[in-house]
Amino acid sequence: MKGKTAAGEATAALREMILSGQLHPGQPVRQNHLSELLGISRTPLRTAMATLTQDGLLSYEENRGYRVKSFSVDSIIKVFEIRAGLEAMACRAAVRCGIDNATIEELDRLVTIGDRILSSGSLDVADLPEYRQFNVRFHDTIINAAQNPWLHEFVGRTHNVPLVSDRIILWEADDFALIQRSHDDHHRIARALRNSDGERAAAIMHEHVQYAGEALVDRLRNDPEETFRKLAFSPPTANTCQKDQ
Amino acid sequence: MKGKTAAGEATAALREMILSGQLHPGQPVRQNHLSELLGISRTPLRTAMATLTQDGLLSYEENRGYRVKSFSVDSIIKVFEIRAGLEAMACRAAVRCGIDNATIEELDRLVTIGDRILSSGSLDVADLPEYRQFNVRFHDTIINAAQNPWLHEFVGRTHNVPLVSDRIILWEADDFALIQRSHDDHHRIARALRNSDGERAAAIMHEHVQYAGEALVDRLRNDPEETFRKLAFSPPTANTCQKDQ
DNA sequence: CACGCAATAAATGGATACAATTTAGCGGTA
DNA sequence: TACCGCTAAATTGTATCCATTTATTGCGTG
Numbered sequence A, B: 001m002k003g004k005t006a007a008g009e010a011t012a013a014l015r016e017m018i019l020s021g022q023l024h025p026g027q028p029v030r031q032n033h034l035s036e037l038l039g040i041s042r043t044p045l046r047t048a049m050a051t052l053t054q055d056g057l058l059s060y061e062e063n064r065g066y067r068v069k070s071f072s073v074d075s076i077i078k079v080f081e082i083r084a085g086l087e088a089m090a091c092r093a094a095v096r097c098g099i100d101n102a103t104i105e106e107l108d109r110l111v112t113i114g115d116r117i118l119s120s121g122s123l124d125v126a127d128l129p130e131y132r133q134f135n136v137r138f139h140d141t142i143i144n145a146a147q148n149p150w151l152h153e154f155v156g157r158t159h160n161v162p163l164v165s166d167r168i169i170l171w172e173a174d175d176f177a178l179i180q181r182s183h184d185d186h187h188r189i190a191r192a193l194r195n196s197d198g199e200r201a202a203a204i205m206h207e208h209v210q211y212a213g214e215a216l217v218d219r220l221r222n223d224p225e226e227t228f229r230k231l232a233f234s235p236p237t238a239n240t241c242q243k244d245q
Numbered sequence C: 001c002a003c004g005c006a007a008t009a010a011a012t013g014g015a016t017a018c019a020a021t022t023t024a025g026c027g028g029t030a
Numbered sequence D: 001t002a003c004c005g006c007t008a009a010a011t012t013g014t015a016t017c018c019a020t021t022t023a024t025t026g027c028g029t030g
Helices: A006-019 A031-038 A042-055 A073-096 A101-118 A125-145 A149-158 A173-194 A198-222 A224-230 B006-019 B031-038 B042-055 B073-096 B101-118 B125-145 B149-158 B173-194 B198-222 B224-230
Strands: A058-061 A065-068 B058-061 B065-068
Touching (some): A006 A031, A006 A042, A042 B042, A073 A173, A073 A198, A101 A173, A125 A149, A149 B073, A149 B149, B006 B031, B006 B042, B031 B042, B042 B058, B073 B125, B073 B198, B101 B173, B125 B149
Antiparallel strands (some): A058 A065
């Protein structure tokens, strides 16, 4: 969608501004202000805002305009439940329709990458982007193996809720045990898939995702300030789900 | 979203035109033509089209405009898989967070309504709208009982794929056995929920939805013409999912 | 001082005008 | 006749302008 049209550029720019926290939840989005900030007119901006509203990043009230959607902590945990269910579904579906060798090898390679990154016994800030990318690719690989484009689309939508994306790796050095456990899940999931044990992979994946959500929410409840500070978002990788088919 | 603004009205009108088949899959949507047909200018129409694109009803290519999205039969069955998974999730979640008596009674009342409609031993066209409404309410009640607004939203999105909505009741008199079996599922689901057996309810619900998809797809493959002719859509009830929270 | 109302400012929604791109039609040439 | 390129019409994308609604400010009154 992005590329040449001003509306597409504005959509990407606005999405990134929201997800990166430049625009705060609840804050109204003034069309004049933002359009001149982006160097475009209000027309393409309004197209972008309509798009992002359906994406779930903005809310709209007639004659009162758009504002950045805010999410309660309670709401965030509930999205994680959906994401956990969907990704578990992906494991079952992937096994059901047969995983080809290329995918199995890809998973093995990815797990090895994770091993290497964590081999130092800690995960410092410099390694975060790489680990994040690894994590995204691992999950994406499984979702694609399910051969159901809608899964990709629906999981992608859960990522539109701030803080739910698997681009987010919350744990740092002080929680290395947690991230190590999380990566151990990756090992077990990959093995279960290799053994065509879809149910087992699904069970691990469900817990894997749901626990991540609970850990995040726990942190948010205890120390919102610090949690937000530690959050770092990926660069604008192609996380916009394709809606082909 | 609908109500007073031209964009909202256009969105609703366009959605209905697409779902009712007035606009054919793959057909490009000409802005001049449609805007004068709806009696509005292109600006709100474009807002509506951006919205419906994110809803999944239109596809967009830059500088080439919007087209009515087309769905392969294979794609339709895959959406039913998602819907089945999500509604099964709803059953589990509903039991987990406790179903109040009002909801149990509502389900009982709804099931009784279904009994009455089918008591004649057939389902003729005159009864279709009522049975459709009953079906929608039954499923919605369970989804709401899960107390996870995102479930409502995500299931709602599956309904944006033409033919996947539970507003669609395919079977008529000639397939009364099928619809009777389907309603028997309703009975069993309600009973399992009353007994707080979330897993059992989920299993029945999953099969309930998935089989409906398979039956529809079978028909589509055998006799697309006749299937489409028999399909009748509900009036524009409020099936647009609220995105509050 | 508080409350209410009115006038004014500001922001949104929609329509029109203009620019850029694509598509279709047409003619010429090998 | 088939193919290529050019021109013109059609269609989309953007900007600007106007109307309508909402928010704000300030004044007057109780």
